Amino acid sequence: xxxKIRKYYEKFVEGILFTSSTITSLAVIFIxxxxxxxxxxxxxxxxxxKGSALYVNSNNPVKKLRSxxxxxxxxxEIMTWKEVGGTNxxxxxxxxxxxxxxxxxxxxGSEFENLPQKLNEMVVKHPNILMFFSEKYIPVNFKGTRLPxxxxxxxxxxxxxxxxxxxxxxxxxxxxxxxxxxIWVSLGAILIAFPLGIATAIYLAEVASxxxxxxxxxxxELLAGIPSVIFGFFGLIIVVPLIQKIFAIPVGETALAxxxxxxxxxxxxxxxxxxxxxxxxxxxxxxxxxxxGANQWQxxxxxxxxxxxxGITAATILGIGRAxxxxxAVLMVTGNAAIxxxxxxQPVRTIPATIAAELGEASYxxxxxxxxxxxxxxxxxxxxxxxxxxxxxxxxxx
Amino acid sequence: MKKNTKQAxxxxxxxxxxxxxxxxxxxxxxxxxxxxxxxxxxxxxxTMPKDGMKGGGILPAIVGTMCLIAGxxxxxxxxxxxxxxxxNEYLKESKLKKFMRLMTNNLAGVPSIVFGLFxxxxxxxxxxxxxxxxxxxxxLGLMVLPxxxxxxxxxxxxVDDSLRFGSFALGASKIQTIRRILVPTAxxxxxxxxxxxxxxxxxxxxxxxxxxxxxxxxxxxTSIFDQVMALPYNLYVLxxxxxxxxxxxxxxxxxxxxxxVMVLILNLTASFMRNYFTNKNK
Numbered sequence: 001x002x003x004k005i006r007k008y009y010e011k012f013v014e015g016i017l018f019t020s021s022t023i024t025s026l027a028v029i030f031i032x033x034x035x036x037x038x039x040x041x042x043x044x045x046x047x048x049x050k051g052s053a054l055y056v057n058s059n060n061p062v063k064k065l066r067s068x069x070x071x072x073x074x075x076x077e078i079m080t081w082k083e084v085g086g087t088n089x090x091x092x093x094x095x096x097x098x099x100x101x102x103x104x105x106x107x108x109g110s111e112f113e114n115l116p117q118k119l120n121e122m123v124v125k126h127p128n129i130l131m132f133f134s135e136k137y138i139p140v141n142f143k144g145t146r147l148p149x150x151x152x153x154x155x156x157x158x159x160x161x162x163x164x165x166x167x168x169x170x171x172x173x174x175x176x177x178x179x180x181x182x183i184w185v186s187l188g189a190i191l192i193a194f195p196l197g198i199a200t201a202i203y204l205a206e207v208a209s210x211x212x213x214x215x216x217x218x219x220x221e222l223l224a225g226i227p228s229v230i231f232g233f234f235g236l237i238i239v240v241p242l243i244q245k246i247f248a249i250p251v252g253e254t255a256l257a258x259x260x261x262x263x264x265x266x267x268x269x270x271x272x273x274x275x276x277x278x279x280x281x282x283x284x285x286x287x288x289x290x291x292x293g294a295n296q297w298q299x300x301x302x303x304x305x306x307x308x309x310x311g312i313t314a315a316t317i318l319g320i321g322r323a324x325x326x327x328x329a330v331l332m333v334t335g336n337a338a339i340x341x342x343x344x345x346q347p348v349r350t351i352p353a354t355i356a357a358e359l360g361e362a363s364y365x366x367x368x369x370x371x372x373x374x375x376x377x378x379x380x381x382x383x384x385x386x387x388x389x390x391x392x393x394x395x396x397x398x
Numbered sequence: 399m400k401k402n403t404k405q406a407x408x409x410x411x412x413x414x415x416x417x418x419x420x421x422x423x424x425x426x427x428x429x430x431x432x433x434x435x436x437x438x439x440x441x442x443x444x445t446m447p448k449d450g451m452k453g454g455g456i457l458p459a460i461v462g463t464m465c466l467i468a469g470x471x472x473x474x475x476x477x478x479x480x481x482x483x484x485x486n487e488y489l490k491e492s493k494l495k496k497f498m499r500l501m502t503n504n505l506a507g508v509p510s511i512v513f514g515l516f517x518x519x520x521x522x523x524x525x526x527x528x529x530x531x532x533x534x535x536x537x538l539g540l541m542v543l544p545x546x547x548x549x550x551x552x553x554x555x556x557v558d559d560s561l562r563f564g565s566f567a568l569g570a571s572k573i574q575t576i577r578r579i580l581v582p583t584a585x586x587x588x589x590x591x592x593x594x595x596x597x598x599x600x601x602x603x604x605x606x607x608x609x610x611x612x613x614x615x616x617x618x619x620t621s622i623f624d625q626v627m628a629l630p631y632n633l634y635v636l637x638x639x640x641x642x643x644x645x646x647x648x649x650x651x652x653x654x655x656x657x658x659v660m661v662l663i664l665n666l667t668a669s670f671m672r673n674y675f676t677n678k679n680k
Contacts, residue, residue: 006571013573017488021481024547025501027540031508034519196415203412216416218669223423225594225665226658227601229630233637233654234426264422271419297405325509327604328630332638352511352604359515359608364523376515380508387507391500 035380039373043157046149047170049367054169055131055144057123062086065147068162070170073130081128089128095169096133116140132169157374163338163349165358165368173371175378177340181255181348184341185330186323188259189266193319196263197270198312204271205278206300224268232332235261240333247345253335256344261329266319273318277311278304310397314390321386325379327352351379427658434655437648443656446616451636452645454616456653461618462531462626463600466610469535469622470599474543475592482550482588487576506544510604513541518608530623534610541605542595549591553584586675590668597664601657603630629657 047067048054054070056062062084065073072078073091082088099108099115102122108114116139123129123144131144152173160174200220204213236253239260244252281304289299305312335347336357349357355372362368445455489495517537527533557580565575581588603611611631619626636650637643 010571010573014484014488017480017484020477021484021489021498021547023477023481024505024543025498027543028501028504028508030520031512031516034516034524035512038515038519196419199412199415200419203409203416207409207412208416216420218666218673219420219423221669222662222665223419225597225601225661226423226426227603227630227661229601229603229633229637230426230430230654230658230661233633233650234429236637238425238429267419295401295405297408298401321507325507325511327509327511328634332634352509355511355515356604356607359518373515373519376512380512383507383509383512384504387504391503 031380035373035377039370039375039377042152042173042367042370042374043154044151045367045370047152047173047367048149049168049171051136052132052134052169054147054149055123055133055142056147057127057129058143058145059127060086060145063145063147064150066150067152067156067170067172068160070149071162071164071167071172074167074169087128092126092129094122094126094129094131096137112137116142120144152371161340163354165362165371171367171371173367173374175351175375177338178349178351178354178375179378180341181334181338182324182350182352184255184344184348185258185262185334185350186320188255188344189262189323190316190320192259192263193266193270193323194316197267197315197319198274200267201271201274201278201312201315202300202304205275206296206304220268220271223264224272228265228326228328229332231261231265232329235329235333243345249345251335251347253333253347254345255334255341255348258330258334258348258350259344261333262323262326265326265329266322269322270315270319273315274308274312277308277315280311281307310393314393317386317390317393321383321390324350324386325352325383327356331356351375355379427662430651430654430658434651434658437652438655442652447614447649448616450642451614451632451649452642453649456627456629456632456649456656458615458618459627459629459632459653460656462610462628463630465531465619465626466534466538466606466628467596467599469531470539470542471592471596472539473536474539474546474595477539478543478546478591478595479550479588482547482554483576483581485547486551486554487572487580502544502547505540506548508541510541510602511607513537513605514608516540517605522609528623529608529610529612529625531610531619531626532622534606534626534628535622537605537609538599538602541602542598545595545598546588546591549594550584550588553587553591554580556587557583586671590671590675593664593668593671597661597668600664601630601661603628603634606631629653629660633657 054065060081062081065084069078069084074093078084078091080088080090103118108118115137119131119133119137120139120143123131123142149170157173157175159176160172161176162172162174163177164172204216208216235257240252240257242252243254243257285303285307286299289303294302330350331353334349334353336349336353337347338349338354341348355375358368359372362372442455443460444457446457448454485495485498489498514537517533521527521533521536522529561579561583562575565579570578606628610625611628612625613627613632613635615625615627633650633653636646636653
């Protein structure tokens, strides 16, 4: 009897242990589910805010507009219907706020009960009109035609050069500037961190005396432990003004500042992992090289580094992954302008910084909110690719 | 000799680079500590902020960060240790183990801002916790889970097999061996993982942006469904979007000082413990 209870107890504990160990897998799956369920809705929605729509006179030959075109029309960049495939008339813009220019309050009635009828008058009177108003005011037997607006597409999302997630009437969700911003900053970071990191890793693993190593290693780990806001603060107070002064530019918050800070932050990852890889090189190989008359430096260059190549590659990729996903430090020092980057001395905005800066303002479930979750998907997929490729490289080298 | 000159140049260059990197670390610490220490005193640590963060202390931010540490550890420490035990002691090399390890690595690689998004979608909105300590703690807890799992696994791996076999030979069951032999032996190293996770939890900002953090909330939390201030978030807002950045600068230095000192102590303890116990076990 007691033995049986014992056995059940052991099974029970094993069950608890198993359940705990499934939590990480569940978490990853849940992260995927939630990101997609919130973010994928972006691609089934129209870029015009819910409840509102655009209308033209029914005789207008233009029956469709793209969201970039709408934005340009409302910006004043497009002035005539001809530019969007219509007649030569200029575009007469009318949105709800303009109504008081044409009608007095008495015309509209105290409860706006005459509004639909007046809207009908407007659309008949102006054949070149483009109206933007809430769907709830649409009159019975309306003389205008509702313009269907194309949903946000995948190509528009990845290829669009404009990120204006809150512009009315047509928000722009092109993440190309954000992707490029992320790539520029991360590449800059890795260009700084790779040579420095590898040099330090070689020094620690092959050159430094054990006592010095004992001293240096914890300091490198300490660098890894410093919170990213502290790096951001440091960057903002020291690095940013320095860049501003050296290059004599109006603002120091640039891609370069981000790269420098991210480079410093990626260093510990690169150093520790490549050091491990270098230390894993069999002693016998190094001794063989030395026995053939090579000195230590030649052995490092010709034997150790080639042997540790895959480990060093893994370290570099992980470093890039860190840089791509880093949020706060980048948010604080890069200036956050969502424009296409041309030089390193220009403000840029990365994907994580965009999410961090904008999610607080986006209304729950709205278009902007969905777009930020879609950005989260992109970021998650990038890091998934990074991690899987590291795993792959490590497996291959075994 | 030419090849030896080359070696000398390379090694000296590498030494210089290593020194520069350590120099950067000290530069950062020096800069925060020298400017921060002027601001920090007992009053700064124990009073409420005043005048929209222009004066007073940062007590609620310290308390908030403590709440988040406690909350995330209550969740992550047992789960992490239990799953570390399962992965190392129960699961044999198999597809399942490979999959679980892959998922743990993937979770470790998820950027902190994605945890923030996830925490907001699941804990704040779906489960209806709102911006609260519990939502923030769970988000942070998930984030450090892989750290705890890995250190537990490593710690158990470093326990000599002779201890396991000895225990089994004396007739102990698996659970008894784990409870009486393995966990006590591996405990210092497991604790190191926990200290490192605490350090990470206290410094992370992105996951708490949308799950718990508040700016200028001069009161202490009374339940786990309250919003709190937190040190890293406080620093971030003070530095970037305060209405009067110059007037809140001392506050920023003070907050940074407290945060850095806290993280420094935690990391040094962890690294000291690791060295001490690895040497002792040998």
